[in-house]
Structures are given as structure tokens and as C-alpha cells.
């Protein structure tokens with residue numbers, strides 16, 4: 095049975111003090127979410143070491159939003175996978191569309207980062223998704239398939255046990271426009287089929303595939319009711335503990 099996950103991507107929001115309060119509230123309310131739904135919060139790098147002890151003992155797990163593509167050394171401003179591990183991080187998001195768009199994150203770089211993260215014992219939440227132009231040109235299946243092939247086809251079935259895929263149509267991120275449940279489901283089913291072609295049916299069945307893009311308490315239930323949608327990667331709504339928890343309760 096694949097895991098159901100609701101993950102919050104805080105992006106570049108909150109001071110450390112605000113982040114600790116938010117994490118406290120999420121941890122306190124996490125017991126009100128269904129037992130079979132895992133919770134992850136991806137905080138800014140600066141918050142990780144302070145948030146880790148706050149969520150300890152709750153079901154909430156800790157994620158970074160990125161990691162360096164080198165292990166250590168003269169890479170000013172970067173944060174390595176070992177540094178993430180050393181503060182109690184269990185996951186890292188990789189390939190978020192904002193990083194692809196603003197920080198030249200390529201699929202090639204994502205292969206390197208994914209390998210380093212897995213070797214360090216971090217789980218990876220790999221984001222894929224088409225932009226509006228690609229969707230309007232009817233290229234969304236091809237774009238997502240190519241992203242999956244370019245990155246994940248470099249890994250093994252064993253590696254896939256520690257990888258979550260997040261489908262995030264770029265046109266739905268932070269825009270208030272959500273993909274309809276049908277639009278999301280058809281891409282999720284396609285991702286699962288692509289994974290099955292490479293790794294076999296069982297690995298594809300066991301892989302958690304999250305939907306991200308203006309997911310909120312009011313639309314989470316319909317999205318999560320789809321056969322191939324195993325939860326959400328939540329941006330804006332993860333900054334309010336009540337909304338984040340309500341989304342997890344949509345199961």
C-alpha cells in the first residue's frame with residue numbers, strides 16, 4: 095500500500111520565530127489527522143534546526159526545499175545533504191518549478207542532487223509539471239513524461255522506495271487556479287504508467303504521487319478521492335496550521 099502524504103512547502107516565508115510557532119501548531123494538531131496520512135513540512139534552511147525539536151515526537155516529518163549539487167567545499171551560499179541530515183532533516187524537495195524557472199535547475203542537476211540526497215539517507219520529493227504554454231499546446235503529457243524519464247530513469251527500483259513524485263502544473267501554483275480533479279488524475283495515471291514501464295507495476299503501484307497547485311481545504315477532498323492522487327504538496331495553504339491540517343483531514 096503506498097503512503098498518503100500531505101506536505102507543506104513554506105517557500106521563503108516566515109521568520110524563524112514565526113516558523114517555530116507554525117511548526118508547534120502543526121505538530122499539536124497533527125494527532126487530529128488520519129493515521130494513514132503522513133505529514134511533512136518543508137521549511138527554509140534557516141528554520142530546520144529550530145523546527146526539528148519542535149516536531150519531534152509528533153507524526154510530522156521535516157524537509158528542506160532544495161540541496162546543493164556538491165557534497166562540500168567552495169560553494170558559497172549552498173547547503174549540503176550532510177548538513178541537512180545533521181539537523182534532523184528527513185526529506186528534501188527537488189526540482190520545484192520556482193527553482194527550475196528562477197535558478198536554472200535542470201534535469202541534469204536534479205539527477206546529481208537526487209543521487210546525493212538518497213546516498214545521504216534523505217527522501218526526495220521530486221516536482222514535475224508543465225507551464226501554461228505547454229498545457230495550451232497540448233504538450234503536458236510529453237513534458238511531464240520527459241521530466242520523469244530525464245531524472246528518475248537514472249535510478250533503481252530500490253531508490254524509488256525513497257522518492258515521492260509531486261505533479262505541480264506551473265499554471266496552478268500560487269494562482270488560485272487548481273487543475274480539475276480529472277486533469278490532475280489523468281496526469282497522475284500517466285506518471286504511474288511511465289514508472290511502470292521502467293520499474294514494473296509493483297514499484298509504480300507503491301510510488302506516492304502528490305498533486306500541487308492551489309490545493310486548499312475546499313478542493314482537497316475531490317482531488318484526493320482520485321485513484322492515482324496520493325496527497326498534496328501544499329504551498330500557500332501550508333502557512334496556516336488549520337488549513338494544512340484540514341487538507342490532511344480531507345482523507
Ligand code: PEP
Nearest residue numbers: 267268306307308329330
Ligand atoms: C507549491 O509551490 O508547491 C504549491 C503547490 O503552491 P500553492 O499551493 O500556493 O499553489
